[in-house]
Amino acid sequence: xxxxxxxxxxxxxxxxxxxxxxxxxxxxxxxxxxxxxxxxxxxxxxxxxxxxxxxxxxxxxxxxxxxxxxxxxxxxxxxxxxxxxxxxxxxxxxxxxxxxxxxxxxxxxxxxxxxxxxxxxxxxxxxxxxxxxxxxxxxxxxxxxxxxxxxxxxxxxxxxxxxxxxxxxxxxxxxxxxxxxxxxxxxxxxxxxxxxxxxxxxxxxxxxxxxxxxxxxxxxxxxxxxxxxxxxxxxxxxxxxxxxxxxxxxxxxxxxxxxxxxxxxxxxxxxxxxxxxxxxxxxxxxxxxxxxxxxxxxxxxxxxxxxxxxxxxxxxxxxxxxxxxxxxxxxxxxxxxxxxxxxxxxxxxxxxxxxxxxxxxxxxxxxxxxxxxxxxxxxxxxxxxxxxxxxxxx
Amino acid sequence: xxxxxxxxxxxxxxxxxxxxxxxxxxxxxxxxxxxxxxxxxxxxxxxxxxxxxxxxxxxxxxxxxxxxxxxxxxxxxxxxxxxxxxxxxxxxxxxxxxxxxxxxxxxxxxxxxxxxxxxxxxxxxxxxxxxxxxxxxxxxxxxxxxxxxxxxxxxxxxxxxxxxxxxxxxxxxxxxxxxxxxxxxxxxxxxxxxxxxxxxxxxxxxxxxxxxxxxxxxxxxxxxxxxxxxxxxxxxxxxxxxxxxxxxxxxxxxxxxxxxxxxxxxxxxxxxxxxxxxxxxxxxxxxxxxxxxxxxxxxxxxxxxxxxxxxxxxxxxxxxxxxxxxxxxxxxxxxxxxxxxxxxxxxxxxxxxxxxxxxxxxxxxxxxxxxxxxxxxxxxxxxxxxxxxxxxxx
Numbered sequence: 001x002x003x004x005x006x007x008x009x010x011x012x013x014x015x016x017x018x019x020x021x022x023x024x025x026x027x028x029x030x031x032x033x034x035x036x037x038x039x040x041x042x043x044x045x046x047x048x049x050x051x052x053x054x055x056x057x058x059x060x061x062x063x064x065x066x067x068x069x070x071x072x073x074x075x076x077x078x079x080x081x082x083x084x085x086x087x088x089x090x091x092x093x094x095x096x097x098x099x100x101x102x103x104x105x106x107x108x109x110x111x112x113x114x115x116x117x118x119x120x121x122x123x124x125x126x127x128x129x130x131x132x133x134x135x136x137x138x139x140x141x142x143x144x145x146x147x148x149x150x151x152x153x154x155x156x157x158x159x160x161x162x163x164x165x166x167x168x169x170x171x172x173x174x175x176x177x178x179x180x181x182x183x184x185x186x187x188x189x190x191x192x193x194x195x196x197x198x199x200x201x202x203x204x205x206x207x208x209x210x211x212x213x214x215x216x217x218x219x220x221x222x223x224x225x226x227x228x229x230x231x232x233x234x235x236x237x238x239x240x241x242x243x244x245x246x247x248x249x250x251x252x253x254x255x256x257x258x259x260x261x262x263x264x265x266x267x268x269x270x271x272x273x274x275x276x277x278x279x280x281x282x283x284x285x286x287x288x289x290x291x292x293x294x295x296x297x298x299x300x301x302x303x304x305x306x307x308x309x310x311x312x313x314x315x316x317x318x319x320x321x322x323x324x325x326x327x328x329x330x331x332x333x334x335x336x337x338x339x340x341x342x343x344x345x346x347x348x349x350x351x352x353x354x355x356x357x358x359x360x361x362x363x364x365x366x367x368x369x370x371x372x373x374x375x376x377x378x379x380x381x382x383x384x385x386x387x388x389x390x391x392x393x394x
Numbered sequence: 395x396x397x398x399x400x401x402x403x404x405x406x407x408x409x410x411x412x413x414x415x416x417x418x419x420x421x422x423x424x425x426x427x428x429x430x431x432x433x434x435x436x437x438x439x440x441x442x443x444x445x446x447x448x449x450x451x452x453x454x455x456x457x458x459x460x461x462x463x464x465x466x467x468x469x470x471x472x473x474x475x476x477x478x479x480x481x482x483x484x485x486x487x488x489x490x491x492x493x494x495x496x497x498x499x500x501x502x503x504x505x506x507x508x509x510x511x512x513x514x515x516x517x518x519x520x521x522x523x524x525x526x527x528x529x530x531x532x533x534x535x536x537x538x539x540x541x542x543x544x545x546x547x548x549x550x551x552x553x554x555x556x557x558x559x560x561x562x563x564x565x566x567x568x569x570x571x572x573x574x575x576x577x578x579x580x581x582x583x584x585x586x587x588x589x590x591x592x593x594x595x596x597x598x599x600x601x602x603x604x605x606x607x608x609x610x611x612x613x614x615x616x617x618x619x620x621x622x623x624x625x626x627x628x629x630x631x632x633x634x635x636x637x638x639x640x641x642x643x644x645x646x647x648x649x650x651x652x653x654x655x656x657x658x659x660x661x662x663x664x665x666x667x668x669x670x671x672x673x674x675x676x677x678x679x680x681x682x683x684x685x686x687x688x689x690x691x692x693x694x695x696x697x698x699x700x701x702x703x704x705x706x707x708x709x710x711x712x713x714x715x716x717x718x719x720x721x722x723x724x725x726x727x728x729x730x731x732x733x734x735x736x737x738x739x740x741x742x743x744x745x746x747x748x749x750x751x752x753x754x755x756x757x758x759x760x761x762x763x764x765x766x767x768x769x770x771x772x773x774x775x776x777x778x779x780x781x782x783x784x785x786x787x788x
Contacts, residue, residue: 003421027397027430029423036421142737151737199617211703215609222705223593226738233699234733236630236643247733249630302699305627309605309700311616339628339641343536343545344620 004382005375007036011046011063012090012373018060037063043382044069045089065090071127072372073118074365075137076181077110079103079155079207084114085361086121089133089369091191094125096361103140106158111167134175135168136368138184138360145225148178154244155207177367181360182228183219185353186212187370188363189316193354197313201306202353203230204319205299205328207258207274209251213310230306231256235298251302255295257321263291274320281324292324296331303332304339311344318353325352398430398776399769405440405457406484406767412454431457437776438463439483459484465521466766467512468759469531470575471504473497473549473601478508479755480515483527483763485585488519490755497534500552505561528569529562530762532578532754539619542572548638549601571761575754576622577613579747580606581764582757583710587748591707595700596747597624598713599693599722601652601668603645607704624700625650629692645696649689651715657685668714675718686718690725697726698733705738712747719746 006026010016016025022033040046047066050059070089075082080103085096097120101113114137122129141153148165150156165176186202189195189212202212211228213220220227231252232245243253253259257274264271264280269287271277280288303315315336321328333350340348353359371377400420404410410419416427434440441460444453464483469476474497479490491514495507508531516523535547542559544550559570580596583589596606605622607614615621625646626639637647647653651668658665658674663681665671674682697709709730715722727744734742747753765771 027422027426028420029426032421032423197617199614213703215614216612218610220593220609220704222738223591223707223741224705224737226735227703227705229702229705229735229738230699232733232735233702234630234695236628245735301628305624305696305699306703308623308627309607309621309703310614311618311621311623313617339626341620341623341626341639343618344616344623347617 003375003379004036004039005378007033008040008045008373008378009375011040012065017062017064019063022063039382045378067092068127069131070133070372071122071131072365072368073114073121073132073135074184074361074363074368075114075135076184076360076364077101077103077137077139078181078360079140082110082113082117083358083361084117084121085358085365086118086125086127087362087365087369089372091366091369093358093362094127095121096358097121098357103156103159107162107164107167111164115168115171129172132172132174133372134177134368136177136179136184136364136366136371137164138179138181138364138367139164140181142226142229143178143180145177145179145221148176150178175368175371177364177371179221179364179367180210180212180225180228182210182212183221184212184360184363184367185318185355186214186316186363187219187366188355188359188361189318189353190214190217191366192359192362193316195314195316195349195351195354199310199312200314200316201303201310201312202316202318203299203303205255205257205274205295205317205321206319208256209299209319211306215310230302233302233305236301238298251298255298257319260288260291260295260321264288278321278323281327289327292321292327293331295321296328297335298331299328300332300335301339304336307336307340307344307348313348315348315350316353317350318355318359322352397769397773398433399772401427401430402434402439402767402772403769405434406459411456411458413457416457433776434772439772461486462521463525464527464766465516465519465525466759466762467508467515467526467529468578468755468757468762469508469529470578470754470758471495471497471531471533472575472754473534476504476507476511477752477755478511478515479752479759480512480519480521481756481759481763483766485760485763487752487756488521489515490752491515492751497550497553501556501558501561505558509562509565523566526566526568527766528571528762530571530573530578530758530760530765531558532573532575532758532761533558534575536620536623537572537574539571539573539615542570544572569762569765571758571765573615573758573761574604574606574619574622576604576606577615578606578754578757578761579712579749580608580710580757581613581760582749582753582755583712583747584608584611585760586753586756587710589708589710589743589745589748593704593706594708594710595697595704595706596710596712597693597697599649599651599668599689599711599715600713602650603693603713605700609704624696627696627699630695632692645692649692651713654682654685654689654715658682672715672717675721683721686715686721687725689715690722691729692725693722694726694729695733698730701730701734701738701742706742709742709744710747711744712749712753716746 067088067090074085082101083098150159200214209231232250241253243250261271461482461484468479476495477492544553594608603625626644635647637644655665
């Protein structure tokens with residue numbers, strides 16, 4: 001405690017704006033505070049400026065995060081798109097861009113694309129490459145968070161165990177965090193959306209179905225980082241649909257965008273994927289509307305159990321299928337309120353995402369910011385810096 | 395930070411044993427450390443003793459929790475029993491006792507019983523009443539944790555919204571924490587059992603079925619404190635059993651001890667309750683064995699979904715029915731390993747509880763200890779103490 005990392009934490013949260021504040025809040029000697037602050041300034045994370053307003057004598061000097069010199073990049077990788085966002089370390093979006101990109105093109109091509117976009121956005125925002133301290137990347141598949149390697153990701157052929165961070169850390173002096181896209185979306189929702197909740201589920205309904213979990217204000221990844229994989233929970237009373245995982249009755253096989261598209265195609269209504277289903281719903285196709293509403297009920301049946309188990313304040317629904325949210329959420333709400341316990345639902349909100357298309361990239365950027373500003377990581381980086389070594393590449 | 399509460403935290407975790415340690419670890423001036431330590435000593439939570447071993451000069455003085463002068467009481471209330479445990483603030487059990495007691499006798503009679511037992515245990519252990527700083531109570535029903543009031547507890551008639559803490563705080567100068575019994579069991583398991591896990595589910599299978607959740611090392615209570623109520627999750631493919639909650643197919647109505655007893659009775663095998671079912675299993679009754687094994691599969695069907703969602707390291711099964719754990723756990727494991735995703739199960743352990751009968755009371759005591767030693771609560775109590783007021787009753 002009261003390490004340089006803790007001092008930075010107080011400054012970035014706005015709990016202390018001057019050296020005198022820090023001495024008062026921490027109870028540390030003025031000389032110790034000065035030493036810690038000077039270290040952070042030398043390292044470039046904090047800057048000290050004279051304020052215009054003086055009350056006579058020497059004008060007070062105010063400490064703040066050095067947002068000009070410290071940025072992060074947030075990346076949202078989908079099956080067929082890539083969004084890259086440049087943010088400063090205070091969380092302000094500086095520039096972003098989305099392109100169509102097939103994740104099946106493989107790690108080298110996709111990571112090169114991210115690399116190029118990063119340079120373009122930096123040029124656009126007028127920031128040097130050295131300002132980028134970390135990159136956060138959300139990918140559409142399971143990831144071992146500690147190493148940044150995808151683990152048997154079903155829709156990412158060629159990515160299994162690929163060490164994503166190495167691509168960047170071998171080229172640049174920065175850190176790389178890789179996480180499942182729904183975790184980035186959940187984090188983006190609580191930090192950038194209007195849903196302030198300590199216990200929140202972000203349910204992404206796209207081709208598949210996944211869930212990001214905020215428990216007690218923090219991302220819950222579980223023991224192996226596999227938490228939130230709700231697409232293969234068995235839907236009560238839906239045992240016939242075969243799933244690509246080998247089981248039957250999985251939520252994804254019953255209510256995912258791909259499953260709905262297949263069912264429409266079987267009925268003679270051409271639909272290639274979830275987006276096509278949403279288009280049919282928008283145009284008022286009665287079968288598509290009915291299937292989406294039924295899918296909502298099936299999702300609601302699984303979520304009703306999770307509401308009893310987890311007791312969240314909010315469920316936020318995103319992903320491609322959320323564009324048909326009137327019908328989807330109607331089904332979800334219907335079953336949750338019918339099946340969950342009254343104590344767990346009487347203040348529960350079930351809403352479509354507000355962060356929208358940009359949510360995943362902003363959440364991934366937030367993952368990078370939280371990592372850089374974590375007091376333990378600051379102290380580790382400073383120790384390496386002091387020892388004359390380059391900051392460790394995680 | 396670096397408040398008296400933080401100082402106590404360092405001492406109780408063993409991170410600092412002397413004033414010199416504290417100055418080094420916190421970076422605070424020696425005079426500030428001395429002031430904080432003296433406050434804690436004056437308040438009675440810390441004591442300083444000379445060690446025998448001297449290296450010449452003044453012998454070093456060591457700081458430790460004042461366990462002689464600070465105790466807690468942990469209480470486990472069941473439908474038909476009451477166990478009271480006296481522990482010191484370091485977590486050592488000093489004395490305990492269990493009695494048959496019907497919770498339906500109502501709050502006044504039950505709380506009077508706890509009060510009397512507390513005095514008996516104190517006399518037995520030779521500690522004064524003033525040493526008791528807090529009481530933790532686990533009750534078999536939903537509780538609003540912040541106020542300590544049960545909320546429509548189905549098997550506790552007369553307890554709805556009864557302010558349990560007031561009974562004790564109006565008589566004594568101590569704090570009272572009331573929680574659902576499964577939360578106390580989960581806490582008891584990670585602190586007193588051999589299952590060291592940051593993400594753990596404690597599943598209590600008795601008359602009903604409930605679950606205590608440890609997420610990231612902390613109790614997860616959810617938005618309204620209702621988390622873990624898995625007894626009313628719908629079991630896939632079991633839609634006919636009517637539940638007392640008004641729905642059908644609830645886990646409790648299919649696999650709870652009362653449901654199994656009723657099904658045995660219907661088949662002409664007399665069984666009054668879950669304990670009778672366990673006795674029949676012990677005596678090798680084939681129908682009882684079959685029903686318990688099926689119940690295990692139904693519980694496994696619900697837990698399989700929760701394993702995908704939560705990705706725990708361990709599932710611990712307790713409660714009356716866990717006495718038939720060979721058959722119960724065989725069914726649970728069978729379905730979890732069949733239905734959950736490989737990444738989430740390959741290191742998952744599913745085990746019967748080790749803490750045994752005493753687990754609930756020890757866990758409730760741990761709830762009280764954690765509250766007393768929480769740095770924020772220490773600082774609040776000291777502030778009240780300094781202002782000349784009696785410590786606030788939560």
